[in-house]
Amino acid sequence: MGKPYKLLIIDDNKEILTAICAFFTNKKYVVVCASDGLEGLKFLESEKKGFDLVITDIVMPNISGIGLIAMIKKKHSNTPVIAITGWGEHPEALASEAKADRVLEKPFELVQLAKLVDELLG
Amino acid sequence: MEIPLIGKSKDIEKIRELIKHVSGSSLNVVITGESGVGKEVVAQNLYYKSKRNNKPFIKINCAALPEGLLESELFGYEQGAFTGAHRKKRGKFELANKGVLFLDEICDMSLVLQAKLLHVLQSGEFSRLGSEIDIKSDVWVIAATNQDLEQSVKQGIFREDLYYRLNIIRITIPPLRKRPEDISVLINYYLKQYASRFDNKKFAKPNLDLLKKLNYYHWPGNVRELQNFLKKGMVIGNWEELVDELASCNKTEDNSILPYSARNIVENLSFLEEKNGADLSSFSLKKIKKKALEKIEREVISYVLGKTGWNRSKATKILKISYKTLLTKISDLDIKK
Ligand SMILES: Nc1ncnc2c1ncn2[C@@H]1O[C@H](COP(=O)(O)OP(=O)(O)OP(=O)(O)O)[C@@H](O)[C@H]1O
Ligand SMILES: [Mg+2]
Numbered sequence: 069m070g071k072p073y074k075l076l077i078i079d080d081n082k083e084i085l086t087a088i089c090a091f092f093t094n095k096k097y098v099v100v101c102a103s104d105g106l107e108g109l110k111f112l113e114s115e116k117k118g119f120d121l122v123i124t125d126i127v128m129p130n131i132s133g134i135g136l137i138a139m140i141k142k143k144h145s146n147t148p149v150i151a152i153t154g155w156g157e158h159p160e161a162l163a164s165e166a167k168a169d170r171v172l173e174k175p176f177e178l179v180q181l182a183k184l185v186d187e188l189l190g
Numbered sequence: 191m192e193i194p195l196i197g198k199s200k201d202i203e204k205i206r207e208l209i210k211h212v213s214g215s216s217l218n219v220v221i222t223g224e225s226g227v228g229k230e231v232v233a234q235n236l237y238y239k240s241k242r243n244n245k246p247f248i249k250i251n252c253a254a255l256p257e258g259l260l261e262s263e264l265f266g267y268e269q270g271a272f273t274g275a276h277r278k279k280r281g282k283f284e285l286a287n288k289g290v291l292f293l294d295e296i297c298d299m300s301l302v303l304q305a306k307l308l309h310v311l312q313s314g315e316f317s318r319l320g321s322e323i324d325i326k327s328d329v330w331v332i333a334a335t336n337q338d339l340e341q342s343v344k345q346g347i348f349r350e351d352l353y354y355r356l357n358i359i360r361i362t363i364p365p366l367r368k369r370p371e372d373i374s375v376l377i378n379y380y381l382k383q384y385a386s387r388f389d390n391k392k393f394a395k396p397n398l399d400l401l402k403k404l405n406y407y408h409w410p411g412n413v414r415e416l417q418n419f420l421k422k423g424m425v426i427g428n429w430e431e432l433v434d435e436l437a438s439c440n441k442t443e444d445n446s447i448l449p450y451s452a453r454n455i456v457e458n459l460s461f462l463e464e465k466n467g468a469d470l471s472s473f474s475l476k477k478i479k480k481k482a483l484e485k486i487e488r489e490v491i492s493y494v495l496g497k498t499g500w501n502r503s504k505a506t507k508i509l510k511i512s513y514k515t516l517l518t519k520i521s522d523l524d525i526k527k
Contacts, residue, residue, distance in 0.1 A: 106204070109211055110211070113211075130359070130360055131359055131360075132357060132358050132359070134354075135217045138215070138217055162354055
């Protein structure tokens, strides 16, 4: 088996963030968690080698997932991004316009997310 | 002229950091916060820290103009586009090309214009009134409002799709009373600024200890009110009186909201003066505190309920407590109509 994949996971909902991070930490990944867009952006800027994949919530204070995706796609255009959106919010169109590679609507099963991750890293 | 963003609170530090990280992005920004908190200062800081700072920063106040006029101001018009359009005029979107367009009081834009703005943001193009020609727009849109944007979306006065389109970067500036650490640094900064305007240097300097009292004032007009206060003090000079005036009308606007005064409690303590008769066993500061708090709560809640005609949800908004808490308080404190 090769090197573990490096994931960046961003969500301002603590429970969701903890759940996703815990789920992937058990697997073949190194996981970095950020609790809002600004924190996520700082990880992106400071991580020299970059991330293999980013999972981000859409509606967050300060830098929204949309903003984050736009910035990622400008600077690290090869990094795949999965956008996860809360129910009752309708920015899915924006998320794909911002070139999220996949969009997943909450609530979702973690295995669904894992499948998308495998697909993109596969 | 660039105005520095003064403050040492965590909130302001975070905003400074946010500005640093997003100023190169040209992503749409919404800045929210009460009147006078510094929304425009933040917008200007974003601009000055960006590569667009050698291009125009154009500001337009969406609340100040009627719909038709605002539209022609934003998009411009061709000669003869409407009666009175004697010659063509460029709009703010054109003037702000490659720079920043600061849309102030965005919540006050009509739904019709919101739809047009959304179209520009989606397509990156607009046309002058009376013209079919699409003009490419490269402007960084920064919007601001002192209203509750989320509430406006719920009420249907602000388009949800436009909300999501603008709210890519969100900067929320808390009111000054929530970040009292900033008050003293703002005072120092603005006293110096204003002092340099008084050439004779004869203005009255305030005693800095005295100004500490201002940390407890609630500053409904935020930094703008603080500025006006300092200017007034420097001109009039009787700082003590001015500070006391503010400190005493604290938590007001509706000052009558606090008909309570500490003197009341002390009067109730007069039994302590009785040479030997007083029974002190039931007396404790803790009890007094609890009673005093209850008394204040009862008076304030009754007052607010009275003012709102017992409209409980209005009252919860003013009091910043949940509906459930209000109902509990009404019954626990035995508040009656
Ligand atoms: N952090 C700060 N540092 C320095 N000056 C500030 C700061 N915040 C506000 N000010 C000053 O306070 C005044 C009011 O600020 P500003 O005009 O930006 O408020 P605003 O939020 O746009 O208010 P309004 O909603 O009434 O338009 C300005 O003169 C501004 O320079
Ligand atoms: Mg303003």
